[in-house]
Amino acid sequence: MSLKSVRSFIETLEKEHPDAKTELVYQNPFELLVSVVLSAQATDKSVNLATKKLFAVASAPQAMLALGEENIAQYIRTIGLWRAKSRNIALLSQQLLERHNGEVPRTRKELEALAGVGRKTANVVLNVAFGEATMAVDTHIFRISNRTGLAPGKTVLEVEKSLVKRIPPDLLPPAHNRLILHGRYICKARKPECQLCSVAQWCLYKDKNPGPIPTLPKVNRDLSVH
Template identity: 70%
Template sequence: MVTKNIASDQKVKAMSLVEVRTFIEHLAKENPDAKSELNYTSPYTLLVAVVLSAQATDASVNKATEKLFKVASTPSEIVALGEEGVAQYINSIGLWRAKSRNVVALSTQLLEQHDGNVPGERQALEALPGVGRKTANVVLNIAFNQSTMAVDTHIFRLGNRTGLALGKDVLAVEKALVRRIPKDLLRDSHHWLILHGRYICKARKPECWRCPATIVCHYPNKNLG
């Protein structure tokens, strides 16, 4: 499979499966303890933080939840706080009104349908207000140790740019990553890839000279410094 690279507009060939393993193993060696940069203390606070992180940076979400979770960190406490109460803690992040409404609504649904617990099944998670496939994948991966792949803009770009996983949309890239990354590396690959895309394989100017896996990357315009 060949696709146009979303960053360079040049065609990129898919990595071989051997190259995929090599790429991921190099990222793992460089950052063995990679984890989410969102702050959370439970599956529920993780879920809330991920919902709030849509179109917002992890750093901005952490600033908001640091104050919010001191006051309300369970579904019943969030429901008691109400939309306006939640809003006053998260109004520094994007789409805060809609997010406040969704956080209260999903908390209510957790209380009514799941005894206040975060479900570990995709269908039940995606039925919650404000929870889409990407959010569900993050929660399933981190809170329930499932080998899911949450594809954000960083991973979508990285997959197409490097040849790791080619696809015209996030679902296609997600399926390609799940299919092509070795099972023993898949769960942790979400963290390795998102951090690599966030800090090294950047959108405008990838810092290829810092990349530990450049030897197998198919990006034609490597920026080697």
């Protein structure tokens, strides 16, 4: 996809999703960090159900550390990998207190040094909490980037770097959530709804899904003259 098409592609998604934001529910950077750590191999909906009760009793590192790993686990048992995640949340809370005075750091290097935090999680926090021009590549964004020709790449890191390079800087920060929404609801993995896609004209996907064949209205075949 040409750079001119990239801008048109992203600008059109901006018009379609002007208020796009993460579907994770949070009130501060710490809650966002915890939610993103929990979201690995889990849906945003399942995370929100668990954190609604968890954050009611622990919305800051001090309270989360005081709650402890075993008690954290009781709140997140419905989420995949809950044992490892409860351990990581307790440890990263301790690390935030010891290294950053309880504040969520604003650099990728410092974020990635926290328990359970990888590059994608760090990018989400930097983008969503602090408005940084980062791109967290999840399965939706990876698929869209390769399928449409927006920013092809064989690895997540290749796609991330390509997106950051190809998307105009003024459109980059909010593009993350808009691409996720597009992948979640339109450019789906198995059956992309190309017939409903607002950016199909710039998409280079060869096997576009035309959608269901419309049903023709019944014709009155009684042509006899009375």
